[in-house]
Amino acid sequence: MTAAAAMAPGRRRRGVLRETWPLLPAMVLLLLVFVLPLLLILPESFTVDGKPTLAVYESIVGDGYYWSVIGRSFWISILSTLVCLVLGFPVAYYLVRLVAPSRKRWVYMIVIAPLFTSAVIRSLAWLVILGRRGIVNEGLLGLGLIDAPLRLLYNETAVVTGLVYIMIPFMVLTIAAVLENVDGSLEEAARDLGAGAFGTFCRVTFPLTLPGVLAGSFLVFALCLSSYVTPALLGGGRNKVMAMLIFEQFMRVFNWPLGAGIACVLLAVTLLIIWGYNRVLSRRAVGSRGEGEAML
């Protein structure tokens, strides 16, 4: 006891590096390609013509156009996340609880398979499906249900459809990973104690899967908010989101300060969401053996 107590401080001091060395390569990479560029961009947004100024942020805040793009970005991301959740949860539940063990591997393969294709190709596929002379319009015309092709592309619905399609594996896999660790006998216990199938879901399955739901939603939301290809291809020029705006300022208009400003606003909002999300999780984790904390 006393010997162990005497040894502890020394061991702890040496332990910092001993425990964290596996993080070093990834940390170095992140510093170089993520943190450093960000630090370079930040002053850019406060500088116009070599002079320090808040003009960029004033124009972002003062111009209704930017607010509409920010609003649309959030609206599309939130909607896509919710649709992913509603569609993805049952798939995750099926994957973990219902599918025969022999077929589980195949269902996982089907869920993951789309990730092997680039988002550009997968977004282009929607052009083929939703276009003026696309599969949907041709089909409806052929059946005589419509007289003229519907305008299915270049609106928010098309963007949400594309985003949901691309992001849903992340939602399914994240929820499934958490649900896999929820002991099935807990659900049986709820049934045993008089809860019906729906009551069991609401009071046991869903609350215990909440860390996965939050993590999956956060992941999908962040990916949606920063996605460029899908909104650009399916939204058209009139449905701009923040990522498109940033790209435009940097690469087409060459207004680097404005591009940097919008990028910083996007980052600030994202960090705010991470912070809020962590608060929600750590509060929930008290009752659930810290499963929530393990997610980040």
Place this chain on the structure above:
Amino acid sequence: MPQRGEMSETIVRLEGVSKRYGAADAVRDVSLVVRRGEFVSLLGPSGCGKSTILRMIGGFEQPDAGAIEIDGADVVDVPPNRRPVNLVFQSYALFPHLSVFDNVAFGLRRKRLPRSEVGERTRRFLALAGLESFGDRYPAQLSGGQQQRVALARALVNQPKVLLLDEPLGALDLKLRKRMQVELKQLQREVGISFIYVTHDQDEALALSDRIAVMNQGTILQYDAGREIYDRPRTEFVANFLGEANVLRGRVLATGPAGIVEIAGKSMPATVDGARPGDAASVAIRPESLELRAEGADVLPCVVEDRVFLGSSFVVYLRTAAGEPLMLRGFDRRQLDGLRTGEAVGVTWRADLAHVVAP
């Protein structure tokens, strides 16, 4: 069909119940009657089908054939949440996101009882389980024994007609398990509810049960009071699974309560029924029923192979002239001191303590 209500003594009845998983029989043509207020154990090795029977009574598995009645009502098509039984899971299955109080109140709230009654009954059963001051804690903050008590309280608070327990003490260490056995038996007497208890631990089954169903390979081999099974095992498996037994091969010479079986050329006494003179037979004798005797017509010559001191008792390992191993348990230490390894001795037993068993 037995009458419903107070008149019937039977609370659970299984009739010809079978369950297959793929090509394997988990449970084969099992019939079982549990009386009101009775403590019944299903005892057998893992994979013998005892848990499957429990899960079928609880409603988590569907039998492929047969009938299950609880308090006179056929429940085969009734979902678990509408059966008047509760199950204590081996893993306890406490809800980790709910406090101890909310865990115990879970069943009462599903019945939509008034708030005051939920609170009153939950507190009463928390007290019964010795957990009055633990209501605000979460399961992860409790010890194994405390979690076990929460699981019991959570099931009993619903006042089920039958409580099903699936190896509920399996996860506890030996000392705590012994103490929980005593508590469990007291609790059962107090609440007066029938318990069906699944275990692979023979001591636990003997200590707790009014009746024991010894199972193997999906069937019930013997269903009776523990003492009855111990004294008169019907098969070799039962003799070996419930307690220890010496099983010797021989040939029946005379039948009846004072029968004779020829073993290694000696005419040994045994209770013989269900066999005729001339039949080959296996005789089961408990280690403590063997007596050392110098010589005689009914004395089996043996050689002492080993002697083991066990504190309150001792065990002597013997081998017969035919090469069959025997185990003798004794309590008189002077007897042990008089024995040497390699020494030739003779053993015998009383006819009422040796039984012909089916293979």
